[in-house]
Amino acid sequence: xxxxxxxxxxxxxxxxxxxxxxxxxxxxxxxxxxxxxxxxxxxxxxxxxxxxxxxxxxxxxxxxxxxxxxxxxxxxxxxxxxxxxxxxxxxxxxxxxxxxxxxxxxxxxxxxxxxxxxxxxxxxxxxxxxxxxxxxxxxxxxxxxxxxxxxxxxxxxxxxxxxxxxxxxxxxxxxxxxxxxxxxxxxxxxxxxxxxxxxxxxxxxxxxxxxxxxxxxxxxxxxxxxxxxxxxxxxxxxxxxxxxxxxxxxxxxxxxxxxxxxxxx
Amino acid sequence: xxxxxxxxxxxxxxxxxxxxxxxxxxxxxxxxxxxxxxxxxxxxxxxxxxxxxxxxxxxxxxxxxxxxxxxxxxxxxxxxxxxxxxxxxxxxxxxx
Numbered sequence: 001x002x003x004x005x006x007x008x009x010x011x012x013x014x015x016x017x018x019x020x021x022x023x024x025x026x027x028x029x030x031x032x033x034x035x036x037x038x039x040x041x042x043x044x045x046x047x048x049x050x051x052x053x054x055x056x057x058x059x060x061x062x063x064x065x066x067x068x069x070x071x072x073x074x075x076x077x078x079x080x081x082x083x084x085x086x087x088x089x090x091x092x093x094x095x096x097x098x099x100x101x102x103x104x105x106x107x108x109x110x111x112x113x114x115x116x117x118x119x120x121x122x123x124x125x126x127x128x129x130x131x132x133x134x135x136x137x138x139x140x141x142x143x144x145x146x147x148x149x150x151x152x153x154x155x156x157x158x159x160x161x162x163x164x165x166x167x168x169x170x171x172x173x174x175x176x177x178x179x180x181x182x183x184x185x186x187x188x189x190x191x192x193x194x195x196x197x198x199x200x201x202x203x204x205x206x207x208x209x210x211x212x213x214x215x216x217x218x219x220x221x222x223x224x225x226x227x228x229x230x231x232x233x234x235x236x237x238x239x240x241x242x243x244x245x246x247x248x249x250x251x252x253x254x255x256x257x258x259x260x261x262x263x264x265x
Numbered sequence: 266x267x268x269x270x271x272x273x274x275x276x277x278x279x280x281x282x283x284x285x286x287x288x289x290x291x292x293x294x295x296x297x298x299x300x301x302x303x304x305x306x307x308x309x310x311x312x313x314x315x316x317x318x319x320x321x322x323x324x325x326x327x328x329x330x331x332x333x334x335x336x337x338x339x340x341x342x343x344x345x346x347x348x349x350x351x352x353x354x355x356x357x358x359x360x361x
Contacts, residue, residue, distance in 0.1 A: 003331075021313075022306045024332035029290030032334060043302075050303025058307050 001044040003027050010052055012111050018055045026051055060105055068253060071211070072108065075218070075249035076101050079242045096239025097246070104250025107162075115166060115254065122167035123176050129160040130183035143188030155240035157184040157192030158221065162247040164199040165213045173203040173213075191241070195220030214248035221245060270350060273308050274317060276300065278339050278347045281318070286338045309337055317343040 010023040026048065033041050041047075063069055079100065083093045107115075133156055137144035147156040164180065167173045177200030185193035198220030199213050206212035221241040270278065276299050280292050287295075289305045300308075312318045319340055322333045339347075 007332075018310070021310050021335075025289060025335035026302065026306050028332040028334040029288050031331060033290060047302040050301070051306060054304050054307045055310075058311070 001030065001040060001048055003030065006048045006052070010055075012114055013052060013056050013106075013109050015059060018059060022055045023051065056109060059109065063108070069108070071214070071249040071253045072101070072104050072246070075104075075246050079246060082242065083239075093239050093242070096243045100239075100243040100246030103243070104246045104253075107247060107250040108253050110254070112254075115251075118163075118166045122163040123172075123179075126160060126163055126167075126176065126180045127183075129156050130180065130187070132156060133184070133187050133189075137187065139188075143190070145184075145187065145189035145192065155189070155192070157187070157189040158195070158240040158244050161192065161195050161199070161217055161221070161244040162251060164196060164203075165210055165217060165248045165251045173208050174200040176200075177203060191221065191224040194224035195244075198223075210254070211252040214245075214252035217248045218245045270317075270346060273300065273304075274312055275347065275350065277305070277308065277312065278317065278343055281337065281339045282344070282347070286336045288334050288336060292337075312343075313337075316340055317346070 007019070007023060007027060010019045014023065030041055030044055030048075060069075064073075076097065079097045083097060132147060133144055136147060137156070138146045138148055138153060140146060145155050145157055146153045160180075164173070164177050167176050177196050181193040181196035181200065184196065195217055198216040202209075202212045202216035221244060225241065276296060277292060280295050280300075281287055284291065284295060289309055290302065292309075293300045293302050293305055309318060309320070313320055317340060318337045320335050320337045322335055325333060
């Protein structure tokens with residue numbers, strides 16, 4: 001078992017208190033046991049994995065009880081209702097709801113440092129999304145919006161929308177959203193473009209507030225799907241919109257601010 | 266405040282009764298498979314929040330680095346709760 005790797009992952013996924021009270025004592029006990037017997041404890045890697053998973057679940061349950069997941073609970077309930085409305089519900093729709101909820105839970109517990117890194121990488125990742133769709137996207141009804149991934153076809157522009165919520169730096173974020181909307185609109189994905197514009201507008205008005213941007217994203221996706229004549233907004237988009245809204249709800253409920261380190265005067 | 270003990274909490278308190286002060290690792294070793302290393306530390310954290318155990322870090326020795334072991338002991342309240350549960354179980358056994 002690599003103790004440093006275990007601690008690094010614990011720091012990424014758990015609160016500081018859980019790392020100090022739960023993971024550190026385990027690592028200390030493991031070290032003493034190894035030093036005493038001269039060999040690493042059997043199954044220690046599996047134990048560490050189980051420990052982090054159990055602590056993560058316990059923290060999520062605590063957060064749920066404390067009402068910290070209200071955005072995610074709301075978004076997951078809405079997504080479930082939307083999928084239930086579908087006349088021909090498919091397993092894929094539910095898979096997007098489950099995957100979106102799990103991703104949102106992971107995002108909620110990610111460290112602020114991890115999200116800061118994601119924020120820095122967001123413009124490049126969004127550019128990659130546009131380039132991937134331009135190069136390898138499948139054209140359907142005049143829009144090059146779908147990317148084939150094995151047997152799956154994902155609406156990549158919509159899936160990438162949560163990156164706009166991560167990219168919450170007040171001055172640069174609206175420009176990033178506008179550039180992404182322009183690029184994706186040129187490929188014909190008007191739904192993703194409309195939602196991106198809504199995010200950009202919210203960032204401009206609310207100074208990069210994550211909750212406002214996530215709400216704008218949800219409104220943009222639902223309104224966009226409705227305006228484009230979809231009978232059941234969101235769900236008819238193969239679940240990509242559902243996934244994006246759920247992950248954005250997770251970002252809105254993140255426990256620590258992501259505005260970066262305060263500048264020194 | 267805990268009103269009832271869960272099965273794991275009861276087992277940990279029973280073991281702590283015998284061991285006195287103990288680490289999570291030692292509790293697992295003494296439990297004959299009832300407790301797992303992957304969960305006992307989380308349970309001990311919960312028990313500390315409920316006021317069932319108190320814990321202290323061992324003192325750092327010269328030249329020692331890295332995280333320190335944490336030693337747990339039952340609180341008087343937990344001991345009283347365990348004794349009460351035992352009395353209730355015994356009473357139920359007599360009535361049955």
